[in-house]
Amino acid sequence: MGVQAEGTARVDLLVATTRSDVGIEPGVVFGGERSATMSFADIAVSIPIAGGRASGEVQWPAKMPPDPTREFATISVKRIQQAEAMSYFHGRLAKTRHRNVLLFVHGYNTRFEEAVYRLAQIAHDTKAPALPILFTWPSRGSLMGYTYDRESSNYSRDALESVIQTLAKDPHVGEVTVLAHSMGNWVTLEALRQMAIRNGRISPKVKSVMLAAPDVDIDVFRRQIEMIGDKRPPFTLFVSQDDKALAVSRRVWGGAVRLGAIDPKQEPLRSQLERSNIRVVDLSDQTGVDSMNHGKFANSPLVARMIGGQLAAGQTLSDSQSGFGEKLGMVATGTAAAVGRAASIAISAPVSLVDGRTREALRDQIDDLGEQLNNTLSSASAVSASR
Numbered sequence: 148m149g150v151q152a153e154g155t156a157r158v159d160l161l162v163a164t165t166r167s168d169v170g171i172e173p174g175v176v177f178g179g180e181r182s183a184t185m186s187f188a189d190i191a192v193s194i195p196i197a198g199g200r201a202s203g204e205v206q207w208p209a210k211m212p213p214d215p216t217r218e219f220a221t222i223s224v225k226r227i228q229q230a231e232a233m234s235y236f237h238g239r240l241a242k243t244r245h246r247n248v249l250l251f252v253h254g255y256n257t258r259f260e261e262a263v264y265r266l267a268q269i270a271h272d273t274k275a276p277a278l279p280i281l282f283t284w285p286s287r288g289s290l291m292g293y294t295y296d297r298e299s300s301n302y303s304r305d306a307l308e309s310v311i312q313t314l315a316k317d318p319h320v321g322e323v324t325v326l327a328h329s330m331g332n333w334v335t336l337e338a339l340r341q342m343a344i345r346n347g348r349i350s351p352k353v354k355s356v357m358l359a360a361p362d363v364d365i366d367v368f369r370r371q372i373e374m375i376g377d378k379r380p381p382f383t384l385f386v387s388q389d390d391k392a393l394a395v396s397r398r399v400w401g402g403a404v405r406l407g408a409i410d411p412k413q414e415p416l417r418s419q420l421e422r423s424n425i426r427v428v429d430l431s432d433q434t435g436v437d438s439m440n441h442g443k444f445a446n447s448p449l450v451a452r453m454i455g456g457q458l459a460a461g462q463t464l465s466d467s468q469s470g471f472g473e474k475l476g477m478v479a480t481g482t483a484a485a486v487g488r489a490a491s492i493a494i495s496a497p498v499s500l501v502d503g504r505t506r507e508a509l510r511d512q513i514d515d516l517g518e519q520l521n522n523t524l525s526s527a528s529a530v531s532a533s534r
Contacts, residue, residue: 158270159239160191164284166182168182176226188226193221243278249326250314253283257283258288282303301337308338322352354381
């Protein structure tokens with residue numbers, strides 16, 4: 148943290164989180180465990196604007212302290228109470244054209260600082276004329292933490308609904324745009340469903356809901372939309388049939404079709420979406436911005452027009468890293484299927500870098516599962532030999 152360096156841009160954002168700060172390492176603001184109460188923070192991030200920085204990328208710090216001329220850097224972090232958060236919010240909102248708010252909900256395998264930098268990047272690169280607010284739920288930031296993260300998103304839906312309700316009821320707020328990515332779509336849809344049930348509809352202040360590569364069961368989505376009702380803001384889905392991450396998620400969930408990988412031209416789905424007034428942007432023919440094709444919406448001109456610039460979903464996973472997971476994911480039976488599921492979970496992390504932390508966790512999990520496989524095969528051989 149420190150003074151903003153020359154040749155950098157500054158992004159100020161407010162954070163609401165269900166993450167806990169108990170047992171965290173020095174220098175970490177919030178971890179991946181769950182808190183019984185919601186916490187708030189005011190954070191300023193500097194972004195390098197010189198040196199040919201590509202739009203849509205986060206230049207993650209290679210070491211601490213970061214070099215702000217080449218990397219994203221945190222200028223200030225202030226933990227604040229809810230009343231103070233509202234005071235900060237109103238002060239900045241008054242300076243925002245049309246008093247618009249951009250509420251971002253991240254996906255799975257995302258540490259707190261990664262979520263902060265991702266929203267800072269989105270706000271900067273899109274030049275969105277809105278006040279950025281991050282809702283971050285307790286992801287452990289681990290490739291092997293898929294099931295924990297999913298339950299953490301469930302755990303956080305009441306808190307996210309509370310944030311949306313507060314924004315909608317605030318007379319200072321003009322409009323709210325909600326943007327969710329991957330698993331973040333699940334908690335977002337659940338929060339909006341609860342709001343509609345509680346209030347009879349989603350607040351008219353919520354002008355747009357954008358669901359990018361949603362890792363949501365298509366049948367569950369139908370029921371959610373049914374419960375939300377007809378009085379809802381425009382919903383836009385960004386889908387791609389060659390999304391490898393969602394293909395893996397489909398296997399993890401027993402073959403259930405994922406919303407972000409549908410073919411919107413296929414009947415009766417096409418007619419159902421039209422009747423529900425849900426707009427679908429099919430990005431299947433576009434070149435992906437990451438090796439998993441999970442972030443194609445980043446280059447969509449429509450998305451750019453929607454929030455004022457280009458949205459970006461994530462860093463690129465190298466071919467060698469994704470290939471490693473794909474090969475392991477081919478194992479399909481017995482205890483070997485557990486190894487396959489572990490690898491499948493690994494390659495469904497499109498937004499995070501596969502750094503030393505996650506590689507170590509992956510190795511440990513694969514080693515454990517490999518040992519289980521060997522034990523199972525040995526037992527099977529012994530049984531066969533005794534017959």
